[in-house]
Amino acid sequence: MSLHHALPKSPLAEVSDPRLVRSFSYIGGKWTGAASNATFSVTNPADGAWLGDVAELTGADSAKAVDAAQAAFRSWSMTLPQERSAMLRKWFRLMQENREDLARIMVLEQGKPLSEARGEIDYAGDFLEYYAEEAKRPNIEGVTSHLEDAEVELWREPVGVAALITPWNFPAAMLTRKAGAALAAGCTVVCHPSKETPFSALALAELAERAGIPAGVFNVVTGQPAEIVEPWTKDARVRVLSFTGSTEVGRLLYRQSAETVKTLVMELGGHAPVIVFADAEMDNAVEETMKAKWATSGQDCLGANRIYVERSVYDDFCARFAEATGRLTVGHGMDDPDIGPLMNAAAVAKQKAHVEDAVAKGAKVLCGGAAHELGPLFWQPTVLADVPEDALILREETFGPVAAIVPFDTEEEVVRRANDTEYGLVAYLHAMHPRRIYRVTRALEYGMVAVNRTKVTGAPIPFGGYKQSGLGREGARLGMEAFTEVKYVCRDWA
Numbered sequence: 001m002s003l004h005h006a007l008p009k010s011p012l013a014e015v016s017d018p019r020l021v022r023s024f025s026y027i028g029g030k031w032t033g034a035a036s037n038a039t040f041s042v043t044n045p046a047d048g049a050w051l052g053d054v055a056e057l058t059g060a061d062s063a064k065a066v067d068a069a070q071a072a073f074r075s076w077s078m079t080l081p082q083e084r085s086a087m088l089r090k091w092f093r094l095m096q097e098n099r100e101d102l103a104r105i106m107v108l109e110q111g112k113p114l115s116e117a118r119g120e121i122d123y124a125g126d127f128l129e130y131y132a133e134e135a136k137r138p139n140i141e142g143v144t145s146h147l148e149d150a151e152v153e154l155w156r157e158p159v160g161v162a163a164l165i166t167p168w169n170f171p172a173a174m175l176t177r178k179a180g181a182a183l184a185a186g187c188t189v190v191c192h193p194s195k196e197t198p199f200s201a202l203a204l205a206e207l208a209e210r211a212g213i214p215a216g217v218f219n220v221v222t223g224q225p226a227e228i229v230e231p232w233t234k235d236a237r238v239r240v241l242s243f244t245g246s247t248e249v250g251r252l253l254y255r256q257s258a259e260t261v262k263t264l265v266m267e268l269g270g271h272a273p274v275i276v277f278a279d280a281e282m283d284n285a286v287e288e289t290m291k292a293k294w295a296t297s298g299q300d301c302l303g304a305n306r307i308y309v310e311r312s313v314y315d316d317f318c319a320r321f322a323e324a325t326g327r328l329t330v331g332h333g334m335d336d337p338d339i340g341p342l343m344n345a346a347a348v349a350k351q352k353a354h355v356e357d358a359v360a361k362g363a364k365v366l367c368g369g370a371a372h373e374l375g376p377l378f379w380q381p382t383v384l385a386d387v388p389e390d391a392l393i394l395r396e397e398t399f400g401p402v403a404a405i406v407p408f409d410t411e412e413e414v415v416r417r418a419n420d421t422e423y424g425l426v427a428y429l430h431a432m433h434p435r436r437i438y439r440v441t442r443a444l445e446y447g448m449v450a451v452n453r454t455k456v457t458g459a460p461i462p463f464g465g466y467k468q469s470g471l472g473r474e475g476a477r478l479g480m481e482a483f484t485e486v487k488y489v490c491r492d493w494a
């Protein structure tokens with residue numbers, strides 16, 4: 001049953017293909033409600049409008065999803081690589097064909113500007129297209145060695161059922177990045193999308209079904225995260241758990257998974273530094289830092305949280321950055337502004353706390369600095385300068401539209417300050433001198449370093465962090481490793 005027929009008053013009913021709007025979980029190829037009939041409501045963060053009620057499944061239901069994925073595993077893992085590839089490619093094409101509907105569903109539940117949502121659908125589709133190609137590559141690496149008379153081959157085999165847990169800030173791309181790699185490797189999956197943004201994941205399940213992905217191979221379970229995910233962490237049949245979200249929840253899942261010794265992939269928090277040296281090309285540094293700060297309204301694990309600028313160009317950078325920020329438009333995602341609403345009240349409270357704390361400790365507000373009149377989940381794009389080292393915003397992820405700018409004097413000092421965090425996902429560096437770029441890039445304890453640019457992600461590029469930003473890598477061929485076991489086969493021809 002689609003939400004469209006059941007609840008025609010939702011703004012979601014306006015998408016051109018109402019069958020994409022699903023309110024039930026997808027388990028074993030069936031749209032499934034909770035045994036208790038429980039549901040939870042999803043609302044638009046821009047205006048609080050009710051979007052729909054979605055099935056709230058329990059722990060018992062989530063075990064059924066693993067049953068379905070386990071039952072489908074043998075057959076899926078033995079499917080010819082070309083067939084898996086064709087289904088992933090069809091899923092990708094269906095995403096392209098339904099791009100506008102998928103983007104609009106995302107804007108309504110997540111709040112991001114329409115053009116960013118369209119960009120995310122393209123980015124999400126890229127992973128399916130990329131892994132459709134990877135699925136075709138042989139999983140036997142020929143003779144890798146000899147042991148006496150035997151030839152030794154390396155086989156990569158799918159590990160079994162994988163649990164995929166995704167956040168609300170990129171509700172389509174985080175799912176396809178994981179699912180594309182897992183399905184290409186021959187695993188079956190159980191997915192849990194964030195309660196804030198289940199409709200995007202359910203629309204992808206509808207398209208997976210249309211792409212011919214067999215029942216039980218791709219399952220989506222909606223509901224309370226702790227109730228659904230904890231049983232998966234304890235279930236020995238779940239061989240991989242791939243999580244994107246906060247470091248706090250990542251630590252919890254790490255502990256819960258210890259008993260069943262499963263493979264963990266964790267994409268956790270970030271606290272990205274931007275470092276602008278005086279020799280940087282200033283127009284480019286400002287323009288790229290604008291992108292690094294304001295995309296997804298600042299709710300991005302790659303978002304620039306700390307902007308360190310060499311003192312001789314500090315005033316110039318601050319003036320230009322604040323001026324450009326002052327021109328940003330704020331509004332409802334469907335009106336395609338630069339900045340949309342935040343996801344929830346806790347996110348707004350964090351912006352307020354970080355701004356008040358920094359100001360109390362001596363920071364200057366160059367623009368914004370308060371809630372936005374548009375509604376309870378809007379915050380003005382804010383630029384703080386002269387932010388002192390002990391301010392909360394320099395210590396923890398802000399995850400919203402507040403930028404902190406800090407002057408520095410030496411290369412050694414700025415590298416020390418940039419690395420002085422538990423996180424290590426991405427760092428942005430703006431400089432021209434090649435030796436300096438080399439030295440600083442080497443010294444930065446980050447999984448990704450962007451030099452004189454912002455974009456570091458894409459399907460063929462490994463994504464992931466150092467330290468407590470995570471474990472393992474997603475994207476690229478490397479992103480399939482967690483979903484495969486290595487088996488050495490010694491064949492005696494004698």
Ligand SMILES: NC(=O)c1ccc[n+]([C@@H]2O[C@H](COP(=O)([O-])OP(=O)(O)OC[C@H]3O[C@@H](n4cnc5c(N)ncnc54)[C@H](O)[C@@H]3O)[C@@H](O)[C@H]2O)c1
Nearest residue numbers: 166167168193194225226229245246249267268269270301
């Ligand atoms: N490194 C990356 O690739 C990346 C990408 C996007 C977001 N993030 C991080 O995600 C965070 C923001 O997302 P969020 O607020 O949705 O994070 P979150 O940790 O609260 O939630 C992420 C997912 O975990 C689930 N979850 C929440 N509590 C759980 C529990 N007790 N047991 C099991 N599952 C649980 C949620 O339902 C959601 O699906 C930020 O810290 C951000 O940096 C990281």
